[in-house]
Amino acid sequence: MKDFAALYRELDASTSSLAKQAALQRYLREADPADAAWAVYFLAGGKPRQLVPTKLLRLLAQEAAGLPEWLFDESYEVVGDLAETIALLLPPPTEAHDLGLARWVEEHLLPLREAGKAAPDELPARLRAQWRQLAAEERLVYFKLITGAFRVGVSKLQVTQALAGVGGIDPKRVAQRLMGYTHIGGRPRAEDYRALIAPESGAEQVQKTSGQPYPFFLAHAFNLPLEQFDAVLGPPAGWIVEWKWDGIRAQLVKRAGVAWLWSRGEELVTERFPELAVLGDALPDGTVLDGEIAVWRDDRVQPFAELQRRIGRKTLGAKLLREIPVVLLAYDVLEWEGRDLRALPQSQRRLLLDELVTRMPHPSLLPSPMLTGIEWSDFARQREAARSMGVEGMMLKRRDAQYGVGRTKDVGVWWKWKIDPLSIDAVLVYAQRGHGRRASLYSDYTFAVWDGPPEQEGRKLVPFAKAYSGLTDAEMARVDAIIRKTTVESFGPVKSVKPTLVFELGFEGIARSARHKSGIAVRFPRMLRWREDKPVAEADTLQTLAALLPS
Numbered sequence: 001m002k003d004f005a006a007l008y009r010e011l012d013a014s015t016s017s018l019a020k021q022a023a024l025q026r027y028l029r030e031a032d033p034a035d036a037a038w039a040v041y042f043l044a045g046g047k048p049r050q051l052v053p054t055k056l057l058r059l060l061a062q063e064a065a066g067l068p069e070w071l072f073d074e075s076y077e078v079v080g081d082l083a084e085t086i087a088l089l090l091p092p093p094t095e096a097h098d099l100g101l102a103r104w105v106e107e108h109l110l111p112l113r114e115a116g117k118a119a120p121d122e123l124p125a126r127l128r129a130q131w132r133q134l135a136a137e138e139r140l141v142y143f144k145l146i147t148g149a150f151r152v153g154v155s156k157l158q159v160t161q162a163l164a165g166v167g168g169i170d171p172k173r174v175a176q177r178l179m180g181y182t183h184i185g186g187r188p189r190a191e192d193y194r195a196l197i198a199p200e201s202g203a204e205q206v207q208k209t210s211g212q213p214y215p216f217f218l219a220h221a222f223n224l225p226l227e228q229f230d231a232v233l234g235p236p237a238g239w240i241v242e243w244k245w246d247g248i249r250a251q252l253v254k255r256a257g258v259a260w261l262w263s264r265g266e267e268l269v270t271e272r273f274p275e276l277a278v279l280g281d282a283l284p285d286g287t288v289l290d291g292e293i294a295v296w297r298d299d300r301v302q303p304f305a306e307l308q309r310r311i312g313r314k315t316l317g318a319k320l321l322r323e324i325p326v327v328l329l330a331y332d333v334l335e336w337e338g339r340d341l342r343a344l345p346q347s348q349r350r351l352l353l354d355e356l357v358t359r360m361p362h363p364s365l366l367p368s369p370m371l372t373g374i375e376w377s378d379f380a381r382q383r384e385a386a387r388s389m390g391v392e393g394m395m396l397k398r399r400d401a402q403y404g405v406g407r408t409k410d411v412g413v414w415w416k417w418k419i420d421p422l423s424i425d426a427v428l429v430y431a432q433r434g435h436g437r438r439a440s441l442y443s444d445y446t447f448a449v450w451d452g453p454p455e456q457e458g459r460k461l462v463p464f465a466k467a468y469s470g471l472t473d474a475e476m477a478r479v480d481a482i483i484r485k486t487t488v489e490s491f492g493p494v495k496s497v498k499p500t501l502v503f504e505l506g507f508e509g510i511a512r513s514a515r516h517k518s519g520i521a522v523r524f525p526r527m528l529r530w531r532e533d534k535p536v537a538e539a540d541t542l543q544t545l546a547a548l549l550p551s
Helices: 002-013 017-030 033-043 054-065 069-079 082-089 101-109 111-118 120-133 136-147 156-167 171-178 190-197 226-233 274-282 304-311 318-323 346-359 376-383 473-486 542-547
Strands: 239-244 248-255 258-263 287-297 326-336 365-367 393-398 414-418 422-433 442-450 461-467 487-491 494-497 502-507 509-512 520-523 526-530
Touching: 002 017, 002 033, 002 136, 017 033, 017 156, 033 101, 033 156, 033 190, 054 069, 054 082, 054 120, 054 136, 069 082, 082 136, 101 111, 101 136, 111 120, 156 171, 156 190, 171 190, 226 376, 239 346, 239 414, 248 274, 248 326, 258 274, 274 326, 287 304, 304 509, 304 520, 326 346, 346 365, 376 393, 422 461, 422 473, 442 473, 442 502, 442 542, 461 502, 461 520, 461 542, 473 487, 473 494, 502 520, 520 542
Parallel strands: 326 365
Antiparallel strands: 239 393, 248 258, 248 287, 287 326, 393 414, 422 442, 422 494, 422 502, 442 461, 487 494, 502 526, 509 520
């Protein structure tokens, strides 16, 4: 645990990619394989299920520090991170330990979840006993892991490169081995780590008995003016053009008589979509399909909000499955009859996919249609209907492209030609400090629109979205200064402010929502620009928002 905490400090203190890479490789070479297995899990983005209720952590930390609630809240507001706040406020340890990361996780951290269910009255004592053993520098990592807030400025790509460096193997092979490694229920062992850095062998190419997916090939954004398409892309004949679906990217894997459904986030979601598990059972062994999970009803894709209703349910009753049916909109086949097809050109893989769908018709399997056109202007005209169809734009895939690893261009390229975001002018009404380097700034904002037109007497601002990205550092500093001067009231870390600032917000989707006071939920909101030219009274209304809802 001490070594992993030291690695965390070293990574957190550096902005140099080379320095971080050196630190990662040094730790992995020196660590016990069992500790390295868990280190890779956390550094690559793995998170265990919630171990301890946040409310209990706050209460116990407040008691241990001997602080009144208001002072603990003030401390949290200044620090901006709960894990760091608790680590700073706890009294010094009175005991010591010599356990490595693996033993701490397996013997102390993970059992907390079951202890909280089986004997909740004993959980506070267990937590206090653990805190007494942890040195100050270990506590930060400990609380980061418990709260699910472990982030240290290292990407999964950097972890992949470090493993490749330690093992002396191709990073692409490591990327494939890492698929599924950070699954939420994962319990990595020493042998799992050794497998990540083991020499390559021909046997692992096929993986006939493994449910492991392939690394996803990711698209690059394409936003050039239409008149530049021919010069940059060449004629449309060299491309496969499809709709860009607004669903969950997934791979359906069928090997050794078992089907696995993996999301792009490397989460195993087979149980959440039983109709796709049935589809997987119908596929022949040695098949891997890449596509989009989407709600499909009345011969068309439905809004992402419909899919969220499925995602948020712990139990899936027959009624819900009937009301919100999902399909796999397949657009690639990565493995067929146990053979890795990723080195084949896109056009050939697409032919094989269409043959598979024709030979094995299934109500939950639909091929993503290929669009046709002679000139790029033909596709631009079709793209104008994207929003009304519930899609995000178009995907442009080179016909000769292989299926790469991640967002690369070395073996071909995919472009995502997205439609412009929806936008609305909204008023900043609440603010909260950010995290990390923004912990001292009010950078997380809640925005509102008017509940009626200007002529309506007594109209009010109704919150509808939160956003924290889109401003430059200089703009954020200016907004922070205004928030401090216009604060009306504080609610813990949140401040209500006098409505003086208007921003244009952009978002990818909009849907009705009974869970929101406004009755509307927007997807991926962010600030497009600060409307310093616009008075608060001229901000948009709920009626304007409602007009953007899909028909």
